[in-house]
Amino acid sequence: MKHISMIMILLAAMSVATHAQAEIPDPDLVFNCDLTNDKGVVIRLNNNVPTYYYGSIEQVEMTLPRIEGDKTQVRVGEMAFAGGGALYYRFINGNFSYVVYSGMGRGWEFTGLKVYQGKxxxxxxxxxxxxxLNTNYRGENLVKESDTGDDDTYGYAD
Structure with missing residues (x-):
């Protein structure tokens, strides 16, 4: 319940003062953004495992992985592009994948959320x-998408 309360506070603060929140030293906060659909996405480290929170200020609608600390359901990917690159985390929930992504290349830039059913x-x-956010964590304890070949599906901004 403590984690849910923390996320509610984060989501509320995110809509009011995202820039100020990014300056708060919090080593467990990896990603924090407001989306175009008036929802928010937060990734926090929970015992060194990235945890995905999605929802509105009023309610966290989804938390992944479903089993707290289950790093088998979380992947990390890095891609190199001409003029840039990308970093993303993929959270697996059955046949669905929730990809929190940030990348740029020649003539494009995308930071946000992509959802896949299958591929x-x-x-x-x-x-x-x-x-x-500026953090030293880069998914060191996770399966890398390049090792599974899934980076061809999830590693591009589409």
């Missing part, structure tokens, strides 16, 4: 502000 993208929402 088909069914939703894409851009951040209106926020994104990855």
């Amino acid at each position: 088909k993208r069914i939703m894409k929402r851009e951040c209106t502000n926020g994104g990855f």
Whole structure:
């Protein structure tokens, strides 16, 4: 319950003062953004495992992984592009994947959330502000998408 309360506070603060929140030293906060659909996405480290929170200020609608600390359901990906690159975390929930992504290349830039059913993208929402925060964590304890070959599906901004 403590984590849910913390997320509610984070989501509320996110809509009021995202820039100020990004300056608060919090080593467990990895990603924080408001989306174009008036929802928010937060990634926090929970015992060194990224945890995904999605919802509105009033209610956290989804938390992944479903089993707290289950790093087998979380992947990390990094891609290199001409003129840039990308970093993303993929949270697996059955046949659905929730990809929190930030990348740029020649002539494009995208930071936000993509949702896939199988390998088909069914939703894409851009951040209106926020994104990855300065942190030393880069998914060191997670399965890397490049090792599974899934980076070809999830590693591009589409």
